[in-house]
Amino acid sequence: MSYLTHAGRAEAFVLDHERTSWHDETLWYVRQKRDRAVYAVPEFQKLRELASQIKNHTLSRLDYYLAQFEAAALANGVQVHWAADAAEHNDLVLRIIRQHGATRVVKSKSMLTEECHLNPHLLAHGLEVIDTDLGERIIQLRAEPPSHLVLPAIHLKKEDVGETFHRHLGTAPGLTDPQQLTEAARQHLRAKFLAGEVALTGVNFAIAETGSVVVCTNEGNADLGVSLAPVHIASMGIEKLLPRLQDLGVFTRLLARSATGQPVTTYTAHYTKPAPGRELHVIIVDNGRTQQLGRPDFRASLKCIRCGACMNTCPVYRRSGGHSYDFTVPGPIGSILSPNIDLKKHSTLPFASTLCGSCTDVCPVKIDIHTQLYKWRQLVAEANHLPTAKKLGLKFMGRLLASPGAFKLSGQLARRGLRLLPHALSHHRGANAWAIARELPEPPRQSFRDWYAQQPSPTA
């Protein structure tokens, strides 16, 4: 079975030059907002180090903290479930909904349920599932996956949203004002909130000592959905744990500043006990995480708090769009999580990077993202998932760069060849992918080696 490459999938996105530039600039603007928020906190780098240490420690005692969390949650009257994979998770959710004879489900943003493809499962069983985060609702109406961790509809323009709302919510044709479009969504979704029978949420943090789950939103959709519906189901990956309530002091200071440049999310909700007469279910999901935990080079990826800072800063993500990654989590972090799930399918993602290291620099929990990208490349090559041209090219370059004589000769040939070859050949799309949207530089007359040899020797 063959898969489209990252570059292949990005082709459609980069076709619209204006939109690509807008996407690039908008995400860079978010990165700049992040910088302003970060520089305003003198101890920010210490917070990153603390967060990294807390997450490292938690992962090193994960079995202990999972059991501690479960015991505390059970004592709080929470019903705790365990799911090894997506199918088990989806079945659990469906079973709980069915136990209540419910059909109307309101859902706040959860990358885990995206990962498990929960919505199609519930829809196939005749349930109404409404994504209530504005961006999520927009893409749900358009039947698209999210293209960013915290800005799921960042690939769309207001004209696209206006057209979608006109078709599905009956707004006036040509309406593009974000304020009015948001108001239309508020009215539409309020009816859904009020009628909701089961509320689904993700989990930003789970506190082992108190058994609480913490959900952070700006819109208030998680809290509105949960507090009105009789049943709340919160889905969490096993890596969401923090040992102590106090640890939230570190993570709530990092999350929103890194994500959008806000000092904190508007709502930071702590769910510890169900309201009287209501139910709170927590589903703890593995789905490949213990396997990743067992990979020493890659386990640090489990420290991720899903802020999206790495994608906002990534020169490749900003210019290729989230859909080009074809994985629940796009961008640099997705490119180190996805090979663990399916190395062959996602084999081009570790190469969708310049290895500039900007992702690592902004990561609030200090994941060595670009180092892991490099290491996944080695595994992709070892598993023989490189395209033939790339494999042969890299082998050839490896030999060439290892031999000074061959390097010298090839340099001479290339400088002469590039001057003599017609442009159509040196920039041929098939032969030189690098030159598809770029001009090669003017070849120099002389190599550095030749120039150096001509210099007078320094006087001793």
Next chain:
Amino acid sequence: MSPTRARILAAARASQPAETALPPLPDFGGDASLARFSEVLASIGGTVARLPSLAALAGTVAELFPAARLIASPLLATAHPIDQQTPTEVLADVDLAVLPGAFGVAENGAVWLPEASMLHRALPTVTQHLALVLDHRQLVATMHQAYARLPNGPGGYGLFIAGPSKTADIEQSLVIGAHGARSLVVLLY
């Protein structure tokens, strides 16, 4: 106990690395001033209004929200009675909730709202407008100090609320009033 539970715990035990230390958490100090709190809250779309005293609450609320018909509050005698049993249809019509906040956080403009202050868990988000009443001496600098104020945990349900509900999901244009409260004022006494 489910077989999946045992499998996940065993897999975690088998895969996790040698134990590393859990770091102690420093306090970092910081600015807990009212000026800082007000400035940050304004920057995230909220406002601060001063009450001459708690006794002046009713008058100030009437002045700030002349159009509010259905008001919910444990602090106002004339407020509509709301509790955890109040039906959704009534909650849906709440124009204004006036709720006592426990303390504020100067670095981000957040106010801690414990469950006991909410009347109904949905009230802080279902109300069209939200006013949080806060003692001006109850301010901390950072989230570290905020969580230190909760030695017995966060309660059954508890919220930090920082400003009004907002979204920037359409072209990164900031819109106040997504699903929760359209406006947030902190009334300080």
